[in-house]
Amino acid sequence: MANPIYPWREGNTFELMMDGDCFFPKMLQAMEQARTSIDIQLYLVESGHSTDKVTEILVRAAARGVRVRCRFDSLGSRELAEADRERLIQGGVELRFYNPLNLLGGRSNLHRDHRKLLIVDQRIVFIGGAGFTDEFCIPDPGGRCLWHEQMLEVGGPVVADWLEVFEQQWLATERRSGRQPARLRRVRLPPHPPTGQGWARVSLTDGRTHRELVQALLASIARAQRQVWLATPYFAPTRRIRRALMDAARRGVDVRLLLCGEVTDHPAVRYAGQRYYKRLLAAGIRIFEYQPRFLHLKTVLVDDWVSLGSSNFDHWTLHWNLEANQNIVDSGMTRAVEESFAVDFAESREWTLADWQALPWYHRLKIRLWGTINRAVASGLDVRR
Secondary structure, eight states: OOOOOOOOBOSOEEEEEESHHHHHHHHHHHHHTOSSEEEEEESOBOSSHHHHHHHHHHHHHHHTTOEEEEEEETTTTTTSOHHHHHHHHHTTOEEEEESOOOTTOGGGGGOEEOOOEEEETTTEEEEESOOBSHHHHSOOTTSOOSEEOEEEEEESTHHHHHHHHHHHHHTSOSSOOSSOOOOOOOOOOOOOOOSSSSEEEEEEEOSSSOOHHHHHHHHHHHTOSSEEEEEOSSOOOOHHHHHHHHHHHHTTOEEEEEEEOSOOSOHHHHHHHGGGHHHHHHTTOEEEEEOSSEEOOOEEEETTEEEEESOOOOHHHHHHEEEEEEEEEOHHHHHHHHHHHHHHHHTEEEOOHHHHHTOOHHHHHHHHHHHHHHHHHHHHHTOOO
16 A cells, blocks of 8 residues: 655744754653654654663553554664564564565565655654664763764654554565566646745655655756755766756756765765766756765755755665655754754865866776766666666
8 A cells, every 4th residue: 555645734843953862861851751642653763772671661651551552664774683672572662674685685675665654643753764773872082972963853744644554564574575666647736835844745755656756856957057066975866857957957956965975884875976976066056075974864955945864866666675765944953954954064075076176096996996886786787767
């Protein structure tokens, strides 16, 4: 069953929280205060200090009568120790895993649930790109978490849509078929709401019939008049996204990309993505590589439209993963996201065409090698569009 296309909902509230030292205590507090339900859908969950804290809170919540449901991706949670799984189950937590890995599963193992949701009392939702790992949630001795991430706390009518998304996935079949998804279709997007406060809508890829999330991105870029700022840790965009970004820059829109620098968990992906830099820079796009830490943000700002959540907007993610973003039109959120980008741009290295032309031969060799591998894999799995 495909996810519906969700409408814009008015009257929502938002709080943007940067980095785990800010959002993790807020998430813990919300779970501590839960009265009726805690619903969690995550990709990355690993044993460690952060998961110990979460487990203690969830078990206590279940003991006082709160219904606690956790749905983790089986690949993303492979570092969650068996002892921790047993603690959750024995403590009264309902625990399910998406698409358990199978040695004979073939392509079906590639389908992953990459969504990140925490819904408390059917009243507030936390959405973003984080998981329960120490890299996301526990600051180092210098006071900063190793991974630069953000989460968004949302309250209001749109929470009911997020609950529906969770419920549908909770009831879904655990195993994914190795067959290709049904033919994808274009869908009718809800009209852009008037500029104002508190507008939000759920935006998804459902992995079966539509990738509405990327349709919404492309539609927003097409009508951009002032700015298109996009942050992603893995820069492997589809042709349509690259073309849309270049078209926007050529008509005078301020287009900027905030990407990973040398601090990354997948250096090969960074080199593969750099093969696009020359054409993007020539079209007038500004490219910033974040320097201090691993940048894991997944955020888009297009004029007054914000999209924030789990999606990296790369061809692999959009083809294989279940993704979920919160789309927002709200002047306060626009300012908050703009300010967060400004802080990160200041801590980044900006590329120029001269920088590209001055790259040493060994760096160009890495770009060519990993770019060729990426292109071959994308072509073989038909994920380039």
